[in-house]
Amino acid sequence: MRVEATGVSVTIDGTTILDDVSFTAADGRVTGLIGPNGSGKSTLLRCFYRIIRPQQGTVHIGEHDVWRVPARRAGQLRAVVAQDQELDNEYAVRDIVAMGRIPHQRLLERESTADRAIVDEALARARIEWAEARRFVTLSGGERQRVLLARALAQNAPVLLLDEPTNHLDIGAQLELLELIRELGLTTVAALHDLDHAMSYCDAVVLLHHGRVVAADDPVTVLTPQRLADVFGVRGATTTHPLTGRPHLVFAAPPSERELSR
Amino acid sequence: MPSTRRTDRTHPEAARAHLVPDSAVPLLIVLLTVAVVLAAAVAIAVGTVPVPLGDVVAVTWAHLTPGETERSLLYDQIVWDFRAPRVLLAGVAGAGLSVAGVCLQALVRNPLADPYLLGISGGASIGAALALSFVPAAIAGLGVSGAAFLGAVVSVALVVGLAQRAGRVAPGRLILAGVAVAYLGSAVTSYIQLQANPGELRGILFWVLGSVAAASWPDLAAPTVALVVCLLWLLVDGRRLNALTMGETSAAGLGIDVNRLRLGLLAVASLLTATIVSVAGGIGFVGLLVPHAVRLLVGPDHRRVIPVSLLLGAVFLILVDLLSRTLDRPNEMPIGIFTAVLGAPFFLWLLRSQSGAVR
Numbered sequence: 001m002r003v004e005a006t007g008v009s010v011t012i013d014g015t016t017i018l019d020d021v022s023f024t025a026a027d028g029r030v031t032g033l034i035g036p037n038g039s040g041k042s043t044l045l046r047c048f049y050r051i052i053r054p055q056q057g058t059v060h061i062g063e064h065d066v067w068r069v070p071a072r073r074a075g076q077l078r079a080v081v082a083q084d085q086e087l088d089n090e091y092a093v094r095d096i097v098a099m100g101r102i103p104h105q106r107l108l109e110r111e112s113t114a115d116r117a118i119v120d121e122a123l124a125r126a127r128i129e130w131a132e133a134r135r136f137v138t139l140s141g142g143e144r145q146r147v148l149l150a151r152a153l154a155q156n157a158p159v160l161l162l163d164e165p166t167n168h169l170d171i172g173a174q175l176e177l178l179e180l181i182r183e184l185g186l187t188t189v190a191a192l193h194d195l196d197h198a199m200s201y202c203d204a205v206v207l208l209h210h211g212r213v214v215a216a217d218d219p220v221t222v223l224t225p226q227r228l229a230d231v232f233g234v235r236g237a238t239t240t241h242p243l244t245g246r247p248h249l250v251f252a253a254p255p256s257e258r259e260l261s262r
Numbered sequence: 263m264p265s266t267r268r269t270d271r272t273h274p275e276a277a278r279a280h281l282v283p284d285s286a287v288p289l290l291i292v293l294l295t296v297a298v299v300l301a302a303a304v305a306i307a308v309g310t311v312p313v314p315l316g317d318v319v320a321v322t323w324a325h326l327t328p329g330e331t332e333r334s335l336l337y338d339q340i341v342w343d344f345r346a347p348r349v350l351l352a353g354v355a356g357a358g359l360s361v362a363g364v365c366l367q368a369l370v371r372n373p374l375a376d377p378y379l380l381g382i383s384g385g386a387s388i389g390a391a392l393a394l395s396f397v398p399a400a401i402a403g404l405g406v407s408g409a410a411f412l413g414a415v416v417s418v419a420l421v422v423g424l425a426q427r428a429g430r431v432a433p434g435r436l437i438l439a440g441v442a443v444a445y446l447g448s449a450v451t452s453y454i455q456l457q458a459n460p461g462e463l464r465g466i467l468f469w470v471l472g473s474v475a476a477a478s479w480p481d482l483a484a485p486t487v488a489l490v491v492c493l494l495w496l497l498v499d500g501r502r503l504n505a506l507t508m509g510e511t512s513a514a515g516l517g518i519d520v521n522r523l524r525l526g527l528l529a530v531a532s533l534l535t536a537t538i539v540s541v542a543g544g545i546g547f548v549g550l551l552v553p554h555a556v557r558l559l560v561g562p563d564h565r566r567v568i569p570v571s572l573l574l575g576a577v578f579l580i581l582v583d584l585l586s587r588t589l590d591r592p593n594e595m596p597i598g599i600f601t602a603v604l605g606a607p608f609f610l611w612l613l614r615s616q617s618g619a620v621r
Contacts, residue, residue: 012428049514075517082511089507090280090562099505103517107498148512155516163511 001062001077001158002027003048003189008057010043010211017043018054019211025189025204030182032198032219033191035208036232041191042083044208045163048189049080061159075103078159079152081145083167093139093147094132097122100154119154126150126180142173149180162190166197196249199223199238207231220247229254280561287566290559294573301577302353305584306345310592313337313345322346343478349580351477351485352597355538356548356579358489360556360571361496362534363549365527368503368564370433377535377549379440380528384447385417386410386539387470391451394465395458406469407481411540417443418532431524471596472545474583484537492530493572499523500565507562547601548575551609558612578605 003025010018018040025031033041046052047059048066059066061077069077079100100122101115123129128146131139136147145165152160165181166174174194178201181188192198198205199219206216207223209231215222220238228236234251241248282290306318317334321341362377370379378384389409404412424439425431455466496503502523505513513520538545552575553567560566579597582604586595 046511049511051511051514051520071514071519071522072517075515078515080511080515082509082515090557091504091508092561095504095563096508099501099508099512099516102501102505105501152515161515 001187002060003031003078003159003161003187004060005044005047006058006060008044008047008054008059010040010047010052010054012043012052017211018047021057021208021211021213023206023213023216025187025206027187028185029203030188030190030201032202032205033189033208034195034198034205035214039208040211041208042163043211045161045189045191048078048161049082050074072103075155075157077157078161079155079157081148081152081160081162081165083163089136091136092132093128093134093136093150094119094123096136096147097132097150097154100151100156103155118156122150122153125153125184140173142169142177145169145173145177146180149177153184158187160184160186160188162188164191164193166192166194195223195228195232195236199247199249200241200244223249280557280559282559284561284566287560287570291569291573294570294577297577298353298573298580301580301584302349305349305352305580306341308584308588309340309345311336311340313341317341347479347482348474348477349583351474351482351542352579352583353576354482354485354489355474355542355545356552356575356577356582357572358485358492358534358538358575359545359549359579360552360575361489361492361568362531364553364556364564364567364571365496365503365531366549367553368507369524369527369531370437371507371509372433372437373554374550375437376547377531378444378544378546379437380532380535381417381421381440381443381447382414382532382535382539383544384444384451385413385415385420386447386536387413387451387466387544388447388454389413390469390540390543391454391458391466394469395454395462407540410469410543411536413447414532414536414539417447418528418536422528422532430521431528433524468596469543471598472543472601473594473596473598474542475587475594477541481541485534485541488533488537492534493568495526495530496568497565499526500563500568503527503564504562507564543596544598545579545601546598547605548579551601551605552578555609555612 006022008018008021009016021040021044033044035041043052047054050066050071053067064077066074098111098115098119101111101118120129123132126146126149128143128150131143136144139147162181165177169177174197178197181190182201202219204217205219205222207214207227214231215227223236223238225236228234233254235254236249236251238247239250303315303318307313307315317337318341321338325342359377363375366375366377366379367373389412390406393404393406393409421436421439421443425436427435451470455463458466502518505516505518506520506523510520552571556567556571556574560570582600583597585604586597586600589595
């Protein structure tokens, strides 16, 4: 299912966070939202979560306007791996993954055999089934993200939305999670902080700056040295990764005044 | 990565932290239900004039079934007119305050949240203190309960109004607005107390600390109806409460209208607390302690926490009320003193035994 924002503008307390943002994420592809801190990546995702309602414009999943369908229906259309998980909760891993069935259950309906099978499968796909009886608080950061990914998979939604999924993870856990997300084959929109991750794992990227879309295309086309300088204030170049042979970004700080005067 | 291939169900942390296994929860609910009935029967039997348990049952049976039966008029009056409404009000208040505490702790995700978070007791005590002291004539039509209820409603409206931001309930602002209104309420109540004469002062102090001593059958109506209505809604929505405790974004991602759920929880907690406070005063600590104790017992799932909190809160307050009127006979102590004196050590013991089981 396609993910689409059309002319989205968001103003909070007089500050414009998003200004006429439009993008389309193609069906079955991984699309990265990139940009410096404060460029509006998270706010754009929060419009799809139904937490921030755009003052102008619409957000669609497939042909459904996210803000015009019932909340529960939205939970069947897209699953969310967010940044704000409450970490001191006492839930067991399986209980958290089973919450993914909420948008499919009627009031008072109990967990069915089918629900349990879906939860089992989600745990396995996120490779966290070994921890199903553990308490969430006892897991490492990478393991927790896989639990939240499993909960999202249990929602059986065609679209997966992620907000900086690799935040605070060590490098091994980061790469493992990104590989896993790619393997799932879902329509995925992820806000990513690490531009090289965007280069390696995204089919397309949307570059945001000051709440506007600067460019949207495949990563190699978008992440030119000129844009890296204009938007991020760094020198950057694309090389070939010595281990994978794929395009790889390298960065350097802008030249200092002493270097310039030399 | 090899580290993620472990199959460690026997890991020391693998066991759930709560004390009662999931499979034993239905049994716990049955036992607590029996405990509520037994505690109520004993509390009705014990007093300045003891009534044999057999007569308690006989009088209750006579009132609940049609037709005239032979019974002692003295026992009938003690059981049905004095003790039964009082014991039932203690039970309903304990249950309602505990459930309100569960709702507010889920709403603001703060362990210190209790039913008085919304400034309800502050507003209610201004109303009650005014009615009990120098302006009884002005609000004579309302009575103490009516004045307290009015004060509670005004303070909730104020707090919820202040906590809105761009049409959404912001939990952080809710806590701050509630604390501010509570302080304002206690300041005004203190001033009224200073101006009151000694007789009125005792009345106000008793009210502020909470008491079910003066309970009559009509007092029970509003809190009981509120409890039943709120419970029906909560039992249907326990799963959504679970999702909300994982965070706003998680809940929204799971297809829950977070703002509507928060407003619903605010309505439930306010309705329960305001109806109870207006007839029983500011009974403290129950709404803070019982939800925590229950989570230590049965874990965080609200589908278990809500019914167990309801029953445990009822048993606890019935027994505390019994103690408050038997320890220093024939004098009565405000119930709020005992909820803390008895509750705090029990709670600390639970906390210790839980950390022992985990670490």
